[in-house]
Amino acid sequence: MTTLPALLLPPSPGRGVTLIAALLAGLSMMSAAHADIAPVSPAQCADMKARKVITAANPVPCARLSRVSFDYTDFDGATRQGAVVVLDAVAPQVESLFGELLLRSFPLAGARALEDFDGDDQRSMAANNSSAFNGRPMTGGGGWSKHAYGAAIDINPLQNPYVSQAGSSAQEVLPPKGSSYLQRTPAQAGMAEEVVSVFYDHGFLVWGGQWKQPIDYQHFEIGSRGFIVRLASLPRAQARAEFERYVAAYRRCAHPGVPGVPGVPGAPGAPAAATSDGDDDTAEDTTLRDQCAARLRK
Known part of the structure; x- marks a missing residue:
């Protein structure tokens, strides 16, 4: 199944022709694109177990996992x-x-399931691989990673490294070659800063690049452990409906008054919308975006 991006924000009236051309180009690209969702099959689950990607102790079983191609x-x-x-x-x-x-031509170096790396996150990062589920503990210890619930995504680890420096200890950068990308401005191709809003618009309201210690530029997750555990404990259809409501609430807040965004614009308690001088090249209002994510994430 191929889906269009869930949110297309309209430009200023003077750009109508450009918008139509962009939409037609996008429709052409998306119609030719391959995308599919399928449950993890018993054979795939057996392979994941054999390759140490999941164990019987994992907080989410194979029956609650889907493979998105x-x-x-x-x-x-x-x-x-x-x-x-x-x-x-x-x-x-x-x-x-x-x-x-894909529509934005945001580059990924690779996107392979963790079976290809025998569940080894270090190897996956070294290959600059974008990934999601991995039944592993948090980096640095402290319980299950959000990846073990299938509720976190890492993109382009080389361009978006994990950086930790606790106390007087030496700085740790993973993958080590990611040290070349610690300077975050000017933006370079594949850096997560370019697509934070895309992840937020699809319910991944936590970005590790905003953490203080560690900083995890590659990492996006949907919210708190409690919220993730709740989704995993609900029946599939009910969990999906709850997550869709979560996404819709964020969009109503972050994009007030935009056609196609479900809900009533200007809901009570929502941060005020940013003003614009009418030029659709105006920088994105990241303050509103981040306020909404902070207020609505569970």
Whole structure:
């Protein structure tokens, strides 16, 4: 199933022709793109177990996981096929998310399931692989990673490294070659800053690039552990409906008055909308975006 991006924001009236051309180009690209959601099959589950991607102790079983396949643009501009495994409740939004990354020509170096790396996150990062599910503990310890629930996505680890410096200890950068990308401005191709809003619009309201310690530029997750555990404990259809309401609430807040966004614009308690001088090249209102994410994430 191929889906268009869930949210297309209209430009100023003077750009109508440009918008139509862009939409036609986008429709052409998306119609030719491959995207699909399928449950993790028993054979795939057995392979995941054999390759140490999931164990019987994992907080989410294979029966609640979906494999999302999609096309993406690589750093040479070629179209490639990739896949991630995620919690079934978030799979439709993840499919749409990667569709929007394709539409924006945001490059990914690769997107292979963790079976290809025997569940080794270090190897996956070293290969600059974008991924989601991995039944592993948090980096640095402290319980299950959000990846073990299929509720987190890492993109382009090389361009978006994990950075930790606790106390007087030496700085740790993963993957080590990511040290070349610690300077975040000016933006370079594949950096997560360019697509934070895309992830937010699809319910991934936590970005590790905004953390203080550690900083995890590659990492996006949907919300708190309690919310994720709740989604995993609900029946599939109910969990999906709850996540869709979560996404819709964020969009109502972050994009007040935009046609196509479900809900009533200007809901009580929502931050005020940003004003514009009518030029649709105006910088995105990241303050409103981040306020809404902070207020609505569960």
